[in-house]
Amino acid sequence: MIDEKRLIRECEERLLVGTNVIKMIEERPKICEWIPIAEKLPEPGEYILLSFENYTLADIGRYEKDEDDSGAFYLGDEDESCASINLFVNAWMPLPKPYRPDDSMEAEEMLTL
Known part of the structure; x- marks a missing residue:
């Protein structure tokens, strides 16, 4: 029972x-999924891939918060915001991790690459 x-x-x-x-x-x-900015904003200061509503190519940039808790997107290490140069971010995604040789390689082998 x-x-x-x-x-x-x-x-x-x-x-x-x-x-x-x-x-x-x-x-x-x-992985490889765009996140609309209306759904979620990225962590400030992290480099991310940006999509624009008025430009066909994606670019690497970052999101920064101001003292008044508002935020803006910036291309690379630029000081001008995307909006100030008429680029309007509509989505973002995390960058992939950098390529690394197979972890099974010995440290000496990595130095010769």
Whole structure:
């Protein structure tokens, strides 16, 4: 015989945990997925890939917050905001991690690359 109430409770707990994990995964930025600025802004100071509503090419830039807690996007290390040069950011995505040789290589082998 089974303990029906216990089985139901365990199933509910597992479903709740599974649902929370799925929700957490869905909320995280995905690799190669544009994030509209209306949905989420990037962390200030991190370099990111920027998409523009009025320019066809993406570019690397960053988001910075001001003293009044408003923010702006900047290309690379430039001091002028994107908006000040008529570039309007509509989405962003994290930059991929830099290429690294296979971790199995010895340190001496890496120095000769």
